Amino acid sequence: QKEVEQNSGPLSVPEGAIASLNCTYSDRGSQSFFWYRQYSGKSPELIMFIYSNGDKEDGRFTAQLNKASQYVSLLIRDSQPSDSATYLCAVTGSSASKIIFGSGTRLSIRP
Amino acid sequence: NAGVTQTPKFQVLKTGQSMTLQCAQDMNHNSMYWYRQDPGMGLRLIYYSASEGTTDKGEVPNGYNVSRLNKREFSLRLESAAPSQTSVYFCASSEAPGGHQPQHFGDGTRLSIL
Numbered sequence: 001q002k003e004v005e006q007n008s009g010p011l012s013v014p015e016g017a018i019a020s021l022n023c024t025y026s027d028r029g030s031q032s033f034f035w036y037r038q039y040s041g042k043s044p045e046l047i048m049f050i051y052s053n054g055d056k057e058d059g060r061f062t063a064q065l066n067k068a069s070q071y072v073s074l075l076i077r078d079s080q081p082s083d084s085a086t087y088l089c090a091v092t093g094s095s096a097s098k099i100i101f102g103s104g105t106r107l108s109i110r111p
Numbered sequence: 112n113a114g115v116t117q118t119p120k121f122q123v124l125k126t127g128q129s130m131t132l133q134c135a136q137d138m139n140h141n142s143m144y145w146y147r148q149d150p151g152m153g154l155r156l157i158y159y160s161a162s163e164g165t166t167d168k169g170e171v172p173n174g175y176n177v178s179r180l181n182k183r184e185f186s187l188r189l190e191s192a193a194p195s196q197t198s199v200y201f202c203a204s205s206e207a208p209g210g211h212q213p214q215h216f217g218d219g220t221r222l223s224i225l
Contacts, residue, residue, distance in 0.1 A: 043201055046214070099214065101146075104153055
């Protein structure tokens with residue numbers, strides 16, 4: 001079992017709809033959770049981070065964390081073509097020494 | 112506002128050649144990291160430096176060495192390049208050591224080993 005798992009996609013969502021990206025992790029003691037966006041041929045850029053159970057909103061983005069079920073999700077409201085990218089989930093394990101990245105979900109927003 | 116700067120951006124090597132990838136950050140961050148990214152495998156940590164003067168192995172350190180030259184600079188060296196090291200290499204930095212702080216990435220070095 002991978003430490004951080006994501007569906008590779010592609011996930012196709014119509015413009016204006018809500019895109020929902022999911023991530024599960026294996027270390028029950030994980031403490032910090034990050035979402036990065038990576039455009040093709042570019043470097044990852046941080047979108048959101050969340051430390052506590054529940055929802056955290058920032059503009060069109062909402063991160064949701066459920067530690068009991070060991071999953072974290074990212075919702076993108078009013079999806080735009082510019083949201084088309086690969087989204088990487090990253091998790092800090094209980095040792096807190098480093099971040100583990102998932103392999104990413106490719107999101108495509110169709111006009 | 113440079114952030115994390117990596118050089119070179121592209122490089123082609125022959126098997127057995129050596130080279131050093133350079134990374135510098137201007138954010139006064141304490142921790143720095145080297146990752147490689149291969150298709151379908153996400154980012155894998157090669158080495159990291161929690162603070163100036165310290166380095167530690169990550170998930171895939173074999174075939175690489177690193178040097179934390181000072182607080183700003185963290186280099187990655189391939190002593191004898193192999194085709195399996197063809198990849199995109201990213202340097203990143205964070206304000207504090209450990210995994211609780213977000214990481215900021217450079218633009219990457221695209222390395223091909225023939």
